[in-house]
Amino acid sequence: MMILYSGTTCPFSQRCRFVLFEKGMDFEIRDVDLFNKPDDISVMNPLGQVPILVERDLTLYESNIINEYIDERFPHPQLMPADPVQRARVRLVLLNLERDLFIHVQTLENRQEKNEKVREKARNALRDNLTLFAPQFTKTKFMLGEDFSMADVAIAPLLWRLTHYGIELPKQAAPIMKYAERIFARPAYIEALTPSEKVMRR
Ligand SMILES: N[C@@H](CCC(=O)N[C@@H](CS)C(=O)NCC(=O)O)C(=O)O
Incomplete structure (x- = not known):
């Protein structure tokens, strides 16, 4: 299952939450307190930023990269053109x-x-x-x-x-x-x- 580490007010995290809900598949959202950032955030993303997506041994960051991955894994509805x-x-x-x-x-x-x-x-x-x-x-x-x-x-x-x-x-x-x-x-x-x-x- 995909896990999204997300900031509750972060516009970049919102992009990824939006795509996860558009796809309607199984996922978990973990809220990250950016005022008291857990150490593992910087281990998963050297930039120390959310959103971060984890799926088995894949760890991704950068909202647009995460969203393209979700779109390719779950093609319906398709958000990037096929051509x-x-x-x-x-x-x-x-x-x-x-x-x-x-x-x-x-x-x-x-x-x-x-x-x-x-x-x-x-x-x-x-x-x-x-x-x-x-x-x-x-x-x-x-x-x-x-x-x-x-x-x-x-x-x-x-x-x-x-x-x-x-x-x-x-x-x-x-x-x-x-x-x-x-x-x-x-x-x-x-x-x-x-x-x-x-x-x-x-
Ligand atoms: N380019 C990144 C930007 C991500 C970003 O700036 N995230 C902010 C929150 S909105 C963050 O995690 N900042 C780290 C901090 O506040 O310590 C993306 O698209 O994912």
Whole structure:
């Protein structure tokens, strides 16, 4: 059985919880207290971060790598395209989400980062980059077309946390929030939320 070591407020862990619930197979989620991190976390992941997935002798970290593995082990519903060309394109999208958005999420999640100027810069970058993305969400139901995919999984935890992070999107970014509601309505999305995440957005 797969075991996921997960942070109860960690957006990266939320991605993996979301995929596990989408697949509806047997798994165990172990909550990790990031304020009092157990020693074995750094043994399993040299970066000392969650999420971490353990299955028999396999130990994986990095949310997108974990999610691709889960997707390949349990192909239904398939979250990465079957076609290698499309799959390569999704990987590029995932990489760019990390570069353009989640690098700033890391800043906001970093409890050691107390410099308010640095935090404000991260909030502004997230607001501006999401606003640039917005027009693309008027055309299709999900990020890459009509089907829900790994790209939607990857961005959802950020969209859920906008108010929590103190980010207000301008009016022209409204299509993003309509798109977000389509993800938030998925049963697996709701099931995967921890109690601490549920109260981040009312
Ligand atoms: N790139 C990693 C980021 C994971 C990450 O930043 N996790 C944070 C929690 S959200 C963490 O474990 N931080 C270690 C700590 O707080 O000590 C991924 O996608 O899994």
